Amino acid sequence: MFTVFDPLLITAALLVMIAGTAVRWRSWQRGRKEERSGDWKGLCGYLLSHRKIMRKDRSGIAHLLLFWGVLLPLAVIFLAQFSFVLPAKLAGALSLFLNLLGAAAIVGILFFLVRRMGKDGSPPEGVLPPAVLLLFILLSGFEAQGVRLNIVPAPLWTAPVGALFSALSPASPLFLQLLIRMHLLAVLLLVATLPFTFLRHVTAGALNVYYKSKGPRGALRPLAMEEGCLGAKTVEDLSWKQLLDAEACVSCGRCEENCPAFLSGKPLSPRKVIRTILNQMATPRGSHPLLGEAVTTEELWSCTTCMACVAHCPLYIDPLDKVVDMRRYEVLGKGAAPVEARPMLRNLELFGDVNGKSASHRTDWALNQEVPLLSGQPVEVLLWVGCSGAFHPAYRETTRAMVRILKKGQVSFAILGKEEKCCGDPARRLGEEALFLDLARENIRLFNRFSFKKIVTLCPHCFNVLKNEYPALSDNLLPGNFEVLHASQFVLELIEQQKITLKYPVRSTAAIHDPCYLGRANGVYEPLRKIAGAVPGLVLHEFQRTGESGFCCGGGGGRMWLHESGTHINTLRAKEIAQSGVGLVSTACPYCLTMLEDGLGGLELEKRPKVRDLIDIVADSLG
Amino acid sequence: MIRVLARHSEGVFDEATFGLIAEARRLLADIGGEGKVTALVLGSNLSPESLSALGPRGADEVLYLESKAFERYRGELFCEALCELLSKGSPSFFLMAESEETSDLAPRIAAHLGRPLINRVVDLKIPRKGEVLAFRPVLNGYVFEEVAAQCEGGPVILSFLPSVLTADEPDAAKEATIRTESWMATKTSGVRLLEVIEADPGSLEIEEAPIVVAGGRGMGKAEGFSPLFELAECLGATVGGTRPVIDAAILPFERQIGQTGKSVAPKLIVNCGISGANEYTAGMEKSLLVIAINKDPRARMFNFADLGIVADVHELLPLLIARLKEIKD
Numbered sequence: 018m019f020t021v022f023d024p025l026l027i028t029a030a031l032l033v034m035i036a037g038t039a040v041r042w043r044s045w046q047r048g049r050k051e052e053r054s055g056d057w058k059g060l061c062g063y064l065l066s067h068r069k070i071m072r073k074d075r076s077g078i079a080h081l082l083l084f085w086g087v088l089l090p091l092a093v094i095f096l097a098q099f100s101f102v103l104p105a106k107l108a109g110a111l112s113l114f115l116n117l118l119g120a121a122a123i124v125g126i127l128f129f130l131v132r133r134m135g136k137d138g139s140p141p142e143g144v145l146p147p148a149v150l151l152l153f154i155l156l157s158g159f160e161a162q163g164v165r166l167n168i169v170p171a172p173l174w175t176a177p178v179g180a181l182f183s184a185l186s187p188a189s190p191l192f193l194q195l196l197i198r199m200h201l202l203a204v205l206l207l208v209a210t211l212p213f214t215f216l217r218h219v220t221a222g223a224l225n226v227y228y229k230s231k232g233p234r235g236a237l238r239p240l241a242m243e244e245g246c247l248g249a250k251t252v253e254d255l256s257w258k259q260l261l262d263a264e265a266c267v268s269c270g271r272c273e274e275n276c277p278a279f280l281s282g283k284p285l286s287p288r289k290v291i292r293t294i295l296n297q298m299a300t301p302r303g304s305h306p307l308l309g310e311a312v313t314t315e316e317l318w319s320c321t322t323c324m325a326c327v328a329h330c331p332l333y334i335d336p337l338d339k340v341v342d343m344r345r346y347e348v349l350g351k352g353a354a355p356v357e358a359r360p361m362l363r364n365l366e367l368f369g370d371v372n373g374k375s376a377s378h379r380t381d382w383a384l385n386q387e388v389p390l391l392s393g394q395p396v397e398v399l400l401w402v403g404c405s406g407a408f409h410p411a412y413r414e415t416t417r418a419m420v421r422i423l424k425k426g427q428v429s430f431a432i433l434g435k436e437e438k439c440c441g442d443p444a445r446r447l448g449e450e451a452l453f454l455d456l457a458r459e460n461i462r463l464f465n466r467f468s469f470k471k472i473v474t475l476c477p478h479c480f481n482v483l484k485n486e487y488p489a490l491s492d493n494l495l496p497g498n499f500e501v502l503h504a505s506q507f508v509l510e511l512i513e514q515q516k517i518t519l520k521y522p523v524r525s526t527a528a529i530h531d532p533c534y535l536g537r538a539n540g541v542y543e544p545l546r547k548i549a550g551a552v553p554g555l556v557l558h559e560f561q562r563t564g565e566s567g568f569c570c571g572g573g574g575g576r577m578w579l580h581e582s583g584t585h586i587n588t589l590r591a592k593e594i595a596q597s598g599v600g601l602v603s604t605a606c607p608y609c610l611t612m613l614e615d616g617l618g619g620l621e622l623e624k625r626p627k628v629r630d631l632i633d634i635v636a637d638s639l640g
Numbered sequence: 641m642i643r644v645l646a647r648h649s650e651g652v653f654d655e656a657t658f659g660l661i662a663e664a665r666r667l668l669a670d671i672g673g674e675g676k677v678t679a680l681v682l683g684s685n686l687s688p689e690s691l692s693a694l695g696p697r698g699a700d701e702v703l704y705l706e707s708k709a710f711e712r713y714r715g716e717l718f719c720e721a722l723c724e725l726l727s728k729g730s731p732s733f734f735l736m737a738e739s740e741e742t743s744d745l746a747p748r749i750a751a752h753l754g755r756p757l758i759n760r761v762v763d764l765k766i767p768r769k770g771e772v773l774a775f776r777p778v779l780n781g782y783v784f785e786e787v788a789a790q791c792e793g794g795p796v797i798l799s800f801l802p803s804v805l806t807a808d809e810p811d812a813a814k815e816a817t818i819r820t821e822s823w824m825a826t827k828t829s830g831v832r833l834l835e836v837i838e839a840d841p842g843s844l845e846i847e848e849a850p851i852v853v854a855g856g857r858g859m860g861k862a863e864g865f866s867p868l869f870e871l872a873e874c875l876g877a878t879v880g881g882t883r884p885v886i887d888a889a890i891l892p893f894e895r896q897i898g899q900t901g902k903s904v905a906p907k908l909i910v911n912c913g914i915s916g917a918n919e920y921t922a923g924m925e926k927s928l929l930v931i932a933i934n935k936d937p938r939a940r941m942f943n944f945a946d947l948g949i950v951a952d953v954h955e956l957l958p959l960l961i962a963r964l965k966e967i968k969d
């Protein structure tokens with residue numbers, strides 16, 4: 018069957034593939050350096066379980082079928098090159114198995130073809146040719162089997178799909194030869210073009226999963242300021258791993274489908290951001306166009322940093338860290354922070370809080386509350402109040418509620434009082450890295466002066482920054498001898514240890530709105546539900562979009578200080594809440610609280626569901 | 641010798657000018673105390689009494705150039721006249737206060753004389769003889785920079801931010817010698833003044849408006865806003881709104897006050913039908929005089945008000961407008 022040319026052809030195809038891969042390899046290797054370690058186990062688990070890919074049912078299953086439907090027959094064909102004899106029964110069973118797998122792969126590829134075509138009739142670049150080629154390979158394989166069955170019959174059960182093909186095929190050895198040659202050529206073409214089509218995700222995607230980040234999702238990558246980097250001006254300012262991200266993207270659109278900015282009609286699409294980077298990587302070194310020419314500032318400032326894109330990408334791609342790096346360049350490189358946010362940034366710089374009320378008012382909320390101030394005395398808990406907890410009129414109530422709970426639980430706690438500064442989250446997520454570092458260092462210095470075992474924060478944004486971002490600061494001032502907990506985690510401990518009891522009923526149907534920086538960023542889902550379950554009278558439902566798929570309130574990433582045009586994200590969420598019919602939405606974040614209240618207010622409903630922080634609910638129920 | 645540009649409106653000098661003279665006196669002391677502080681006044685038909693206001697503030701000498709052409713600011717004419725004056729008597733500094741006019745005038749003079757100009761100055765130092773060191777804010781006030789200039793060969797032009805200028809107490813015993821000269825342009829100007837169009841408060845940037853009338857959801861739908869516009873017209877005020885008003889496209893985004901809109905600090909703000917959410921008050925807390933009209937006596941807006949009126953805006957505003965019109969007539 019083989020001709021003398023075949024080894025030549027195969028070698029040529031492999032060489033083209035290797036050369037192509039080397040070119041692509043260089044295009045992402047030129048990124049900035051970054052420490053990453055690989056994870057074989059993680060990669061194998063990922064491929065075997067397919068769990069991440071199957072997050073979206075139908076395309077996940079299609080991928081699973083295609084993956085095994087191509088991989089296993091390939092393995093068998095490879096093994097078949099060595100001569101050995103199998104018992105007839107076993108050989109028949111193997112043949113049946115391969116037959117079914119091949120059919121499954123055809124179903125998978127047809128699904129993808131229809132879905133990719135169906136979206137808007139124009140599939141992303143590089144998707145169609147390899148998909149058609151793959152389909153051709155599978156079909157020609159079966160047709161060859163059909164013809165062969167007509168020439169050399171075999172039991173029907175060993176090749177049912179082949180038998181179907183044989184019904185319509187001639188018994189021509191010449192035709193069989195032709196089919197086999199075409200099949201082989203198609204395979205070689207697929208192999209040779211692999212690095213140039215979206216099928217390169219077979220290698221780049223696997224690498225990306227291998228090198229996936231192991232840290233908490235909520236932690237942003239530090240900026241290499243000491244190397245003179247002020248954010249991403251061109252693709253070369255991104256790290257090799259960030260470029261590998263783009264290389265691995267299959268343009269599936271899952272990020273986009275879950276992006277609150279995209280869904281509310283803003284110009285941002287995380288997929289487009291990644292595709293833009295991919296396109297610009299192809300330009301020769303030193304002549305990269307500015308990223309700002311392809312990704313507009315409106316796109317950048319639309320992001321709420323909710324991490325839905327990160328959570329849903331089947332290939333562990335992180336569109337958010339690119340957006341933040343581009344924001345950094347806008348702010349640090351060009352001095353072009355959005356106009357509406359400038360007063361807030363200035364307040365942070367001058368007064369250390371987002372409201373510009375200054376330290377002298379930071380403890381006004383605690384007036385007549387007898388809240389202990391941290392001093393030389395060691396305490397168990399440092400209650401981190403945060404700017405919202407200290408200044409936002411509604412959220413001050415929540416802070417007081419937390420104090421009531423801590424006192425009831427006889428916890429030894431204290432606050433930093435006037436010395437506490439903003440944690441720096443709004444500045445960092447708006448790209449003002451220098452300001453973030455200043456604030457963070459001041460707070461860390463403060464931590465080092467006192468003795469406590471735990472920091473408990475009310476705001477998930479403070480929680481995330483303190484827990485995940487402070488320890489990574491280059492000058493590592495943090496001793497790391499304390500734990501950072503969110504209020505919900507700590508209150509659950511109190512309930513479980515029966516230090517507090519929830520006695521008074523709160524009669525309502527309720528659902529949890531998962532704050533992005535508790536949930537997606539830190540995986541804190543269960544405590545909220547367990548606490549709600551412990552409140553007598555509360556009947557808990559779940560929203561349709563909840564947990565990892567929870568929908569953002571629209572307030573993160575500094576968006577609390579930015580103008581929102583068109584449909585508001587909080588309005589979308591408010592509509593979902595209204596439709597769910599619950600009487601109470603419980604969240605655990607000052608931004609969510611404000612945003613949902615505002616969104617529901619705007620709907621002008623006859624009966625408006627209440628929005629409350631879980632801590633307030635607990636305080637109401639406290640026995 | 642130090643010269644100071646005196647700014648006035650029909651002969652009434654403003655506080656910044658007095659502050660500038662005080663600054664000039666300090667500077668004169670710093671450079672050894674020799675010479676005079678001369679105030680340069682450009683205008684037409686100013687009375688001697690009005691000019692005599694500068695003496696008690698510290699000017700040794702007032703030089704008044706009179707010309708019809710000085711009725712309004714005209715860059716090329718002012719520049720020509722001042723350059724003539726500055727090239728005489730070898731002054732070492734020429735001081736002015738930052739304004740729309742001087743930001744046009746100062747670079748013209750500097751270019752004509754070929755002398756250094758430092759603008760937006762907030763502080764000065766004389767590190768050694770013949771040199772001046774000025775401080776000024778850059779990057780939106782985030783940082784300050786030091787700028788040095790050499791005094792050799794003519795005046796250094798310094799333009800101060802008016803907010804840092806504070807006047808000394810007037811000393812009635814002091815008097816300045818006043819010289820009046822009439823002035824004629826020597827060159828023919830390419831610019832002719834055709835018409836002066838006063839800024840319409842309605843189209844003023846809301847951050848610059850001295851009086852703001854703001855409306856909230858309590859004003860109702862678009863038609864409900866007509867009394868608000870009428871009130872603004874009576875008061876010569878600029879109209880702003882809360883976010884829901886902007887979302888309903890009753891006012892454009894440029895008119896939004898608050899955390900995600902503009903921060904305003906007018907002399908007077910009238911809040912009509914506004915609940916006073918934190919996100920709104922964040923943008924107007926620094927206003928001088930705050931009036932709130934709301935039918936809900938518990939509205940948070942009242943916490944910020946110097947005068948709070950519990951009333952239905954649609955009942956109160958027509959009465960207020962009628963009364964204001966009466967007073968005007």
Ligand SMILES: Cc1cc2nc3c(=O)[nH]c(=O)nc-3n(C[C@H](O)[C@H](O)[C@H](O)COP(=O)(O)OP(=O)(O)OC[C@H]3O[C@@H](n4cnc5c(N)ncnc54)[C@H](O)[C@@H]3O)c2cc1C
Pocket residue numbers: 572576577578611612615855856857858859881882883884885896897898899900901902912913914915916917918919920923933934935936939951952953954
């Ligand atoms: C992230 C974020 C950012 C925001 N940014 C801003 C911002 O920049 N600027 C801003 O303004 N808002 C902003 N908001 C919205 C803000 O929280 C409030 O929802 C908004 O300011 C309320 O506007 P309002 O007072 O006009 O409406 P409402 O809160 O509905 O208040 C209407 C008031 O009118 C009174 N009223 C009703 N009828 C009458 C009548 N006939 N006579 C007298 N009084 C009457 C009512 O008693 C009520 O107090 C933001 C919200 C969020 C979540």
Ligand code: SF4
Pocket residue numbers: 265266267268269270271272273287288291329330331332334336
């Ligand atoms: S970034 Fe991930 S989720 Fe988005 S299109 Fe690419 S592969 Fe899909």
Ligand code: SF4
Pocket residue numbers: 272275276277278279285286287319320321322323324325326327336337340
């Ligand atoms: S972080 Fe959220 S808002 Fe930003 S691009 Fe991703 S999904 Fe969209």
